[in-house]
Amino acid sequence: MARVEVKKTYKLFVGGKFPRSESGRSYQPAGAPQVNVPRGSRKDLRDAVVAARKGYGDWSGRTGYNRGQIVYRLAEMLETRKDSLAEEIRACTDSTAAAAKKETESVIDLTTWYAGLCDKLQSLLGSQNSVSGPFFNFSTVEPTGVVTVIAPNQPSLLGLFGVMLPVLVGGNSVIALVSEDAPLAGMALGELLAVSDVPGGVVNLLCGKRDELEPQIASHRDIDAILKAGKPDPAMGEAAADSVKRVRYADLSDPQWKKPAEMRSLLWVEPFVEVKTFWHPVAY
Amino acid sequence: MAGKQATQSAAKPTLSFGEKWCYAPAPEATDHFEVADRHELFINGEFVKPKSGQYFDTINPATEEKISEVALANAADVDRAAKAAKKAAESWRKLPGEHRARYVFRIARILQERAREFAALESLDGGKPIREARDVDVPLAAAHFFYHAGWADKLDLAFPGERPEPIGVVGQVIPWNFPLLMAAWKLAPALACGNTVVLKPAETTPLTALRLAEVMQQAELPPGVVNIVTGAGETGGAVVEHPAMDKVAFTGSTAVGKAIQKALAGKGTDLTLELGGKAAHVIFEDAAIDQAVEGVVRGIYFNQGHVCCAGSRLLLQESIHDIFVQKLARRIERIRVGDPMDKNTDMGAINSQEQLARIEALVKSGEEEGAVLHQSSCTLPKKGFWFAPSFFTGVSQTNRVVQDEIFGPVLSILTFRTPEEAVEKANNTPYGLSAGIWTDKGSRILWMADRMRAGVIWNNTYNRFDPASPFGGFKESGFGREGGRQGMRAYLRFPGSLSQ
Numbered sequence: 031m032a033r034v035e036v037k038k039t040y041k042l043f044v045g046g047k048f049p050r051s052e053s054g055r056s057y058q059p060a061g062a063p064q065v066n067v068p069r070g071s072r073k074d075l076r077d078a079v080v081a082a083r084k085g086y087g088d089w090s091g092r093t094g095y096n097r098g099q100i101v102y103r104l105a106e107m108l109e110t111r112k113d114s115l116a117e118e119i120r121a122c123t124d125s126t127a128a129a130a131k132k133e134t135e136s137v138i139d140l141t142t143w144y145a146g147l148c149d150k151l152q153s154l155l156g157s158q159n160s161v162s163g164p165f166f167n168f169s170t171v172e173p174t175g176v177v178t179v180i181a182p183n184q185p186s187l188l189g190l191f192g193v194m195l196p197v198l199v200g201g202n203s204v205i206a207l208v209s210e211d212a213p214l215a216g217m218a219l220g221e222l223l224a225v226s227d228v229p230g231g232v233v234n235l236l237c238g239k240r241d242e243l244e245p246q247i248a249s250h251r252d253i254d255a256i257l258k259a260g261k262p263d264p265a266m267g268e269a270a271a272d273s274v275k276r277v278r279y280a281d282l283s284d285p286q287w288k289k290p291a292e293m294r295s296l297l298w299v300e301p302f303v304e305v306k307t308f309w310h311p312v313a314y
Numbered sequence: 315m316a317g318k319q320a321t322q323s324a325a326k327p328t329l330s331f332g333e334k335w336c337y338a339p340a341p342e343a344t345d346h347f348e349v350a351d352r353h354e355l356f357i358n359g360e361f362v363k364p365k366s367g368q369y370f371d372t373i374n375p376a377t378e379e380k381i382s383e384v385a386l387a388n389a390a391d392v393d394r395a396a397k398a399a400k401k402a403a404e405s406w407r408k409l410p411g412e413h414r415a416r417y418v419f420r421i422a423r424i425l426q427e428r429a430r431e432f433a434a435l436e437s438l439d440g441g442k443p444i445r446e447a448r449d450v451d452v453p454l455a456a457a458h459f460f461y462h463a464g465w466a467d468k469l470d471l472a473f474p475g476e477r478p479e480p481i482g483v484v485g486q487v488i489p490w491n492f493p494l495l496m497a498a499w500k501l502a503p504a505l506a507c508g509n510t511v512v513l514k515p516a517e518t519t520p521l522t523a524l525r526l527a528e529v530m531q532q533a534e535l536p537p538g539v540v541n542i543v544t545g546a547g548e549t550g551g552a553v554v555e556h557p558a559m560d561k562v563a564f565t566g567s568t569a570v571g572k573a574i575q576k577a578l579a580g581k582g583t584d585l586t587l588e589l590g591g592k593a594a595h596v597i598f599e600d601a602a603i604d605q606a607v608e609g610v611v612r613g614i615y616f617n618q619g620h621v622c623c624a625g626s627r628l629l630l631q632e633s634i635h636d637i638f639v640q641k642l643a644r645r646i647e648r649i650r651v652g653d654p655m656d657k658n659t660d661m662g663a664i665n666s667q668e669q670l671a672r673i674e675a676l677v678k679s680g681e682e683e684g685a686v687l688h689q690s691s692c693t694l695p696k697k698g699f700w701f702a703p704s705f706f707t708g709v710s711q712t713n714r715v716v717q718d719e720i721f722g723p724v725l726s727i728l729t730f731r732t733p734e735e736a737v738e739k740a741n742n743t744p745y746g747l748s749a750g751i752w753t754d755k756g757s758r759i760l761w762m763a764d765r766m767r768a769g770v771i772w773n774n775t776y777n778r779f780d781p782a783s784p785f786g787g788f789k790e791s792g793f794g795r796e797g798g799r800q801g802m803r804a805y806l807r808f809p810g811s812l813s814q
Contacts, residue, residue, distance in 0.1 A: 161780035267579025274790045278812035297811040305800045310773040
């Protein structure tokens with residue numbers, strides 16, 4: 031007799047915990063109509079922002095070295111789970127087995143690249159400045175704060191990491207809206223984050239309807255920046271201007287995502303850090 | 315004014331030198347340059363009459379007398395300027411960096427040669443004391459051109475492996491508080507990075523920017539590389555929304571900055587904003603108190619307080635509150651307020667009637683909310699726009715004078731007990747442009763500076779500026795930096811970067 035499989039309930043990942051949507055709603059993603067996933071609400075977003083604000087305090091206070099080790103730990107966890115992640119990609123997309131395997135491997139490679147960047151940012155983006163006077167003057171970079179990243183529908187997992195990692199390594203906390211049509215691998219990421227020493231609240235995963243959540247993301251005043259996969263979006267930008275959010279768009283449409291090397295970029299980190307300049311007189 | 319306290323009564327008895335405190339007038343000469351009765355627009359390397367056919371007056375805020383009339387650019391004029399900039403962009407971006415550098419070096423040198431003329435004109439048109447225009451605004455403006463000239467042929471060194479390219483046409487809108495210096499902050503990096511510019515100076519202070527156009531001519535800058543259109547908000551709006559703009563840079567109020575961000579949302583136009591501030595200036599009990607008093611004066615009364623990074627919220631450790639307030643009250647009695655063209659003047663005229671009204675309204679709200687106003691007893695001139703150096707004690711976090719940017723010589727004083735409380739109060743604002751810290755303990759400075767959410771942290775000093783030092787805000791004080799290597803990013807594009 032064939033074994034009856036235990037199926038997984040997909041849940042949100044907020045503040046290091048796995049809640050269902052407070053709205054009680056779910057939807058059946060286009061890529062996997064047989065699966066119910068939580069349909070995140072405005073209140074779920076607000077809860078995620080509260081969690082992310084707490085997570086920001088923890089994550090931004092850590093050393094680059096420590097952040098690097100934690101992101102590397104995430105790569106280790108991804109490596110052990112790559113087969114199941116590839117299956118979850120396939121379960122909601124038309125990816126071939128080879129393509130799904132390649133995507134997960136690209137995710138691991140990208141994560142490793144960014145892990146090693148964490149303690150290099152000050153050297154690469156900061157400076158000591160030779161001012162014309164008896165002052166010690168230097169500039170460092172600091173995380174912008176709570177950043178929402180909006181993953182593309184495809185590639186569901188690599189696209190999520192492509193927008194999440196540059197924000198995370200800068201010391202920001204992240205609220206990630208995963209692929210609407212193919213959310214399974216993205217939502218499974220919570221299971222890895224929970225065991226890779228990433229403190230609760232540093233990465234929060236939501237899924238749901240973009241049309242419903244994006245306007246809420248754009249207008250939430252305690253979100254400091256947005257990185258959205260896709261073309262520039264006037265409606266999002268207009269709402270975001272009310273609190274002078276930093277807004278950027280990553281075009282992950284073909285053929286760029288097929289070249290994951292393009293996602294390895296200091297240029298994607300730089301918009302989500304703030305330059306702070308320090309002056310002190312030199313005297314005795 | 316029920317809440318008002320005469321500062322004299324708060325101060326301890328002091329030595330009186332009577333009339334000996336008075337300085338003989340030391341007027342700055344104005345006979346070495348002329349100001350035309352009428353100023354035209356600067357488009358495609360020439361001064362041209364506006365298509366609008368209209369002119370507006372620019373006055374001396376210290377006397378309310380008309381200095382000159384200035385062309386009012388309408389949408390058609392802005393379009394003409396934008397087309398000139400677009401046309402010039404093709405050859406300017408292709409010019410070897412070394413050649414671009416030469417032009418920018420020339421501009422720096424000519425500004426130095428004509429420094430006194432620019433300083434005097436800046437004081438006349440804007441109301442700031444000649445001492446500041448002469449010693450701060452003009453030398454720093456020249457330094458900005460000199461510094462950035464040196465980058466023009468070293469962009470690949472500035473951003474190794476990032477393949478920087480010029481953006482194209484840049485629209486720049488600048489404020490009235492540092493008219494020439496802000497023009498330099500905007501133009502120098504834009505030109506060095508290979509962009510062409512349409513610059514819109516502030517309505518109340520257009521004269522030094524238009525004189526800078528003469529410098530561009532003297533430097534033989536190719537026509538169209540810099541275009542200057544004068545006018546008010548409508549002209550600025552036409553500049554930032556012109557479809558030829560590949561990038562917009564704005565310095566000014568947060569409200570206008572948000573409107574610009576909204577207008578450009580999703581258009582793919584690069585944008586940098588340098589907006590308002592409400593900086594915390596934190597003084598610990600172990601600080602060198604007399605130096606800190608001088609720092610606070612420099613922080614809030616420099617340029618009549620018309621400074622986006624002014625240290626307008628003073629946070630005093632509780633134990634030194636009384637002595638500090640006493641010393642500050644005495645100190646502001648010694649600030650010489652009056653004729654900006656007198657070389658002894660410390661504080662000049664408020665820039666405009668409109669700004670004076672705003673300061674007066676906010677100060678009134680402070681009194682109505684129960685704060686205690688301390689004000690210098692100085693005599694203010696009869697004509698012109700003036701406001702005496704002032705500060706509030708007994709304020710609470712929610713008072714408008716603590717939350718709103720006053721942009722005038724008005725300080726609000728709060729207290730704290732622990733460093734944690736100082737950080738929390740300092741960061742309790744939507745702004746994040748600058749902050750000040752005074753303490754003798756090095757490790758505490760670094761601990762504090764690490765936690766203050768602001769783009770520039772002055773430690774045991776305040777209001778220092780340098781072209782090599784990146785300047786710009788966190789949070790609602792804007793984004794992007796000006797100055798330093800980091801500031802150059804705002805005027806370049808890099809293959810593979812995210813779009814805005």
